Amino acid sequence: MSAISIGNLEPLFREDIAKYFTTLEDKLDFTNCLTCGICTAGCPYSDVHENMDPRRFIRKCLLGMKEEVLNDPFIWNCTMCGRCTMLCPMGVDIAGIVRTIRGNFGLKAPGFLQDVVDNQLRTGNQMEVSQEDYLETLEWMEEEVQAELDETSVTIPVDKVGAEFLFLWDPREIKYYPLDVQSIAKIMHAAGANWTSSSQYWDATHYGLFSGDDQASTILIKRIAEQVKKLKVKYLVVTECGHATRAQRWGRKVWLNPEEGDYPVYNFVQLQAKWIKEGIIKIDPNRNPEPVTFHDPCNMVRKEGIIDEPRYCVNKAVMEFREMWPNREFNYCCGGGGGLLAMGADIQPNRLAKGKLKAEQIKKTGAKVVVTPCHNCYDQLNDIIKHYQLDVKLKHVHHLVSNALVF
Amino acid sequence: MAFLEANGKQIELDEDGFIINLDDWNEDVALALAKTEQVEELTENHWKVVNYLKEYYKEFGIAPMVRKVVKSTGFSLKEIYDLFPTGPAKGACKIAGLPKPTGCV
Numbered sequence: 001m002s003a004i005s006i007g008n009l010e011p012l013f014r015e016d017i018a019k020y021f022t023t024l025e026d027k028l029d030f031t032n033c034l035t036c037g038i039c040t041a042g043c044p045y046s047d048v049h050e051n052m053d054p055r056r057f058i059r060k061c062l063l064g065m066k067e068e069v070l071n072d073p074f075i076w077n078c079t080m081c082g083r084c085t086m087l088c089p090m091g092v093d094i095a096g097i098v099r100t101i102r103g104n105f106g107l108k109a110p111g112f113l114q115d116v117v118d119n120q121l122r123t124g125n126q127m128e129v130s131q132e133d134y135l136e137t138l139e140w141m142e143e144e145v146q147a148e149l150d151e152t153s154v155t156i157p158v159d160k161v162g163a164e165f166l167f168l169w170d171p172r173e174i175k176y177y178p179l180d181v182q183s184i185a186k187i188m189h190a191a192g193a194n195w196t197s198s199s200q201y202w203d204a205t206h207y208g209l210f211s212g213d214d215q216a217s218t219i220l221i222k223r224i225a226e227q228v229k230k231l232k233v234k235y236l237v238v239t240e241c242g243h244a245t246r247a248q249r250w251g252r253k254v255w256l257n258p259e260e261g262d263y264p265v266y267n268f269v270q271l272q273a274k275w276i277k278e279g280i281i282k283i284d285p286n287r288n289p290e291p292v293t294f295h296d297p298c299n300m301v302r303k304e305g306i307i308d309e310p311r312y313c314v315n316k317a318v319m320e321f322r323e324m325w326p327n328r329e330f331n332y333c334c335g336g337g338g339g340l341l342a343m344g345a346d347i348q349p350n351r352l353a354k355g356k357l358k359a360e361q362i363k364k365t366g367a368k369v370v371v372t373p374c375h376n377c378y379d380q381l382n383d384i385i386k387h388y389q390l391d392v393k394l395k396h397v398h399h400l401v402s403n404a405l406v407f
Numbered sequence: 408m409a410f411l412e413a414n415g416k417q418i419e420l421d422e423d424g425f426i427i428n429l430d431d432w433n434e435d436v437a438l439a440l441a442k443t444e445q446v447e448e449l450t451e452n453h454w455k456v457v458n459y460l461k462e463y464y465k466e467f468g469i470a471p472m473v474r475k476v477v478k479s480t481g482f483s484l485k486e487i488y489d490l491f492p493t494g495p496a497k498g499a500c501k502i503a504g505l506p507k508p509t510g511c512v
Contacts, residue, residue, distance in 0.1 A: 112509040119509070128469060137474045175472045176496035179484065348422040
């Protein structure tokens, strides 16, 4: 503990932060901090490794310790999971302040976080997939589903004006995991969905959410809003990806004018739950006999409130579902959120240290399968499974549902 | 810093087990990397995929899409996964000595 030198404080720092802070609430709400420390008590990782104390961080911001804040490793250690804010009696949005500091004070993100944003701005998607390659993969997977179901009427529609909804992909599904495209298209076909994808901007992901670059975020969200208008769809559906769900739902409210961002946005798990509930798709849980547990992605569950729908799908699609504890909005972050998976070698030891809690949560369930509707959590869980040598497989919700489909 | 031992030599790896210096890559290194990705031996079919990935990377500076791998090697997706159980993105690319792809992979 070192003494705070009053002479070095910059009392106007909080106003600087407020000026850049992107939020739907009052920009000065964070100054209501009571110093109670519930944030630090609620952060699962505050005693896992150094420089992981939200209370310390918010106090530094409010005292005007600008240099300390800008050099604080907490800015990059924080996974922006929002558990502290959920518990804070004053609703201080620490993740939001972290994002503001990351993006507005000339800091450079560790690892390749910025490259991901740049790639997406430059090429339209974060993995630099050309339009030709993208369309070819969709056609290829259309043929694969046709062959799998022995049904030539299966389509993966592109640029279908007036479809009910527009579906956004994670580029890794297109580039590296086409079996995910197949699985999703199979469910769409079973449901008789009137859907489409855009040939131009189809990337759901949004690393501006992590880098804090509002200029980039506005460009990215505008591109999607244009597709919604151009294709005259009723709503937007995001693939099983947590941060993309957050960025597309919350982001349209903060980065667009109200009339530009007036379209509803759902995650694909919400559609699957609806279709199962209404009997539009039929599933047989006997196809998924192993015990399954569910990991709640913070962005989808805690921040966007999509809590029951993924559970409903999993419960219906498997023989045995076991909750980990704590769960739902109280769940622990996987340890890889907030862009940490893109921050390279320096952050990795902390990321894996955080993952130990998740490893223990999973182990206690005794489940053989961990399911999560988020690619980011998926990768972190993959690292956790390897590092802590867990005997579990990893799946998305749609994997279980498409595997259990009865035609 | 992690290291891989291949034929008595220490090869530097990144935090995800990808090699850092592409010049370090040779067939012994490929085999040692394969063992970290649940591939016990490299058959002729494995080499067909690995060599394609290497050539593509040399030309374009990024990893190819799975669609291109399937089309160019003639293997089905299932065959690719049989050859590389951890998948084409992480498994096969790592063995071929490509750096870890940036982005949400």
